[in-house]
Amino acid sequence: MRLQVKNISKKFKAKSNYVGALDQVSLDVKSGEFICLLGPSGCGKSTLLNLIAGLEAPDQGEIYSRGKIGLMFQEAALFPWLKVKDNVGFGLKMQKVHRPEIAEQVDKYLSMMHLSAFAEAYPHELSGGMKQRAALARTLILNPDLLLMDEPFAALDAQTRERLYGDLQKIWQETKKTIIFVTHNVREAVCLGDRVEVFTARPGKIKKEFKINLSRPRNLNDVAVAQISNEIMQELKEEIDKVAAEMADYKKHQND
Amino acid sequence: MTKVDLKRKGRKLIIKIIFLLFLLLIWWLLYKIHFWPAWLFPSPRQVFKTLIKGFANHTFIWGILISMRRLFIGFGFALLVGSFVGFLLAKVKIINETVGFLVLGLQTLPSICWLPLALLWFGLNEKAIIFVVIMGSIMSMTIAMESAVKNIPPLFIRAGKMLGVQGWQLFCHVIFPAILPSFITGIKQGWSFAWRSLMSGEMLFITLGLGQLLMIGRQLNDMSQVMAVMLVIIMIGIIFDKLIFGVMENSVRRKWGLK
Numbered sequence: 001m002r003l004q005v006k007n008i009s010k011k012f013k014a015k016s017n018y019v020g021a022l023d024q025v026s027l028d029v030k031s032g033e034f035i036c037l038l039g040p041s042g043c044g045k046s047t048l049l050n051l052i053a054g055l056e057a058p059d060q061g062e063i064y065s066r067g068k069i070g071l072m073f074q075e076a077a078l079f080p081w082l083k084v085k086d087n088v089g090f091g092l093k094m095q096k097v098h099r100p101e102i103a104e105q106v107d108k109y110l111s112m113m114h115l116s117a118f119a120e121a122y123p124h125e126l127s128g129g130m131k132q133r134a135a136l137a138r139t140l141i142l143n144p145d146l147l148l149m150d151e152p153f154a155a156l157d158a159q160t161r162e163r164l165y166g167d168l169q170k171i172w173q174e175t176k177k178t179i180i181f182v183t184h185n186v187r188e189a190v191c192l193g194d195r196v197e198v199f200t201a202r203p204g205k206i207k208k209e210f211k212i213n214l215s216r217p218r219n220l221n222d223v224a225v226a227q228i229s230n231e232i233m234q235e236l237k238e239e240i241d242k243v244a245a246e247m248a249d250y251k252k253h254q255n256d
Numbered sequence: 257m258t259k260v261d262l263k264r265k266g267r268k269l270i271i272k273i274i275f276l277l278f279l280l281l282i283w284w285l286l287y288k289i290h291f292w293p294a295w296l297f298p299s300p301r302q303v304f305k306t307l308i309k310g311f312a313n314h315t316f317i318w319g320i321l322i323s324m325r326r327l328f329i330g331f332g333f334a335l336l337v338g339s340f341v342g343f344l345l346a347k348v349k350i351i352n353e354t355v356g357f358l359v360l361g362l363q364t365l366p367s368i369c370w371l372p373l374a375l376l377w378f379g380l381n382e383k384a385i386i387f388v389v390i391m392g393s394i395m396s397m398t399i400a401m402e403s404a405v406k407n408i409p410p411l412f413i414r415a416g417k418m419l420g421v422q423g424w425q426l427f428c429h430v431i432f433p434a435i436l437p438s439f440i441t442g443i444k445q446g447w448s449f450a451w452r453s454l455m456s457g458e459m460l461f462i463t464l465g466l467g468q469l470l471m472i473g474r475q476l477n478d479m480s481q482v483m484a485v486m487l488v489i490i491m492i493g494i495i496f497d498k499l500i501f502g503v504m505e506n507s508v509r510r511k512w513g514l515k
Binding site: 053070071073075078079081082094124142 | 411412414415417418419420421425429430433434436508511512513
C-alpha cells in the first residue's frame with residue numbers, strides 16, 4: 001500500500017500555550033517498504049503514527065492512504081481476560097467471521113509467532129517478548145496493508161529484542177507488508193529499515209533521510225550496521241543535545 | 257488445583273476448625289463456672305438446640321426466606337440502577353458535577369437514617385424496608401461503578417479500537433470485561449451495605465425476617481434464640497461474602513494474573 005503524508009503539522013495545547021509536535025512533515029512510503037522513524041523522545045514520532053492511523057486529526061496537511069492499517073504499541077495491550085488464542089482471534093470475532101475459520105487463522109498465526117504451545121495460556125503467563133509476539137499475531141491476523149509499530153520492543157530485554165528483530169524481518173519478507181516502525185534506538189532502526197528518517201527535536205521535522213542498502217536478514221552486531229549507526233548517531237546527537245538544553249532551561253525557569 | 261494446593265488448603269481448614277473448637281471450649285467453660293447467670297449466657301448446647309428447633313419448626317427458614325427476598329429485590333434494584341448511574345457519572349461530565357456531588361453527599365448518611373422517612377412515605381410495610389435496603393447500597397454501587405469505569409486502562413480502549421471494535425461491541429467486549437474485577441469487588445461491598453441496612457431495618461419495626469427473630473429473642477428474654485439467630489446471620493454473611501463473591505472474585509483475579 002502506498003502512503004503519502006503531505007506537509008503535516010500538529011500542535012498540542014499545554015497549560016497556556018501551544019506546543020508544536022510536528023512541523024511540515026512529508027513522507028512518501030511505497031508498498032512493501034520498511035521505514036524507521038528515528039528521533040529523540042518527544043519529537044512527535046508517535047503523534048505521526050497516530051495521525052496516520054486516524055486516531056487523531058492533523059492541524060494542517062493531508063494524508064493519503066488506502067487499505068487497512070494495524071497499529072502496535074510499546075505495551076502489548078493484550079486483554080488479560082482472554083486466552084492467548086482468543087486475544088489473537090479477537091479482531092476476526094468482532095468481524096463475525098465463522099468460528100472454524102477463526103480457529104484455523106489463529107493456529108496459523110500462533111505457529112508463525114512460535115506461540116502454538118501457549119494458545120490456552122492467559123497473557124500474564126507469557127514473558128514480555130511472547131506478549132509482543134502475541135500482539136503482533138493479533139494485529140497481523142486482520143491482514144493490514146500497513147503495519148504501524150510504536151516502539152514495540154522498547155520495554156524488552158536485549159536478547160529478546162534481538163531475536164524479535166530476526167523474526168520481524170522474516171515476517172516482513174514473507175508477508176510483504178508495508179511497515180512504519182518508530183524507535184529512538186539507532187541500531188534498531190538501521191537493523192530493520194530500508195530507510196531511516198531522522199527527526200529533529202520538537203517540533204518534529206524530518207532532518208535527514210538515510211537509505212540502508214544492506215542485505216537481509218541483518219543482525220544488530222553486523223559491522224555495516226554499526227558503521228551506519230555511528231553516522232546516524234552524529235546527526236541525532238545534535239537533536240538530543242537540544243532536548244537536554246531545553247530541559248535544563250525549563251528547570252532554570254522553574255527555579256527562578 | 258494441584259495436590260500441593262489441596263494439601264495447603266486442607267491444612268488451613270484444619271487450623272480453622274481447631275480454633276473454632278477452642279472457642280467453643282472457652283464458651284463452655286465460662287458457662288460451666290457460672291461467670292454470668294445462665295439466662296444471660298447460655299451453653300453452646302442450648303444455643304445449638306435452639307438452632308435445630310428453629311430450623312425444624314421452620315421459623316428460621318421463613319425468617320431467612322423473607323429477609324433474602326427483601327435483600328434480592330432491594331439490592332437487585334440498587335445494583336442495576338446504581339451501575340447505570342455510575343456509568344453515566346464516569347462518562348458524562350455534567351452528570352458527574354451534579355448527580356455525582358449528590359451521591360457523594362448522600363453516601364455519608366447511614367442507611368438507617370432513611371427509616372423515618374420511609375415509614376412516613378410508605379407506612380409500616382415491605383416497601384419501607386426495601387427502600388432502606390436500596391438507599392443503603394445504591395450510593396456504594398454507583399461510586400464503585402464510576403471508579404471502575406474511570407480506571408479502565410486507556411490502552412485497552414485504544415487496542416480495541418485499533419482492532420476494529422466500536423460502540424456497543426466496545427462496551428460488551430472491552431469495557432465490561434475490563435471493569436469486571438473492580439466491579440465484582442464493588443458488588444461485594446454493595447451487598448454487605450445492603451445486608452447491614454436490612455438487618456438494622458428489620459430490628460426497628462415489626463415486620464418478620466431475621467432481624468425480627470432477633471428482637472423477639474430479646475423480648476422473650478431468650479438469650480439462646482438471640483445467639484442462634486446471630487449465628488444464622490453470620491453464616492449467611494459468610495456464605496455470600498466468602499463463597500459466592502469470594503469465588504467469583506478469585507476466578508477473575510486468577511485469570512488476570514492479579515493473584
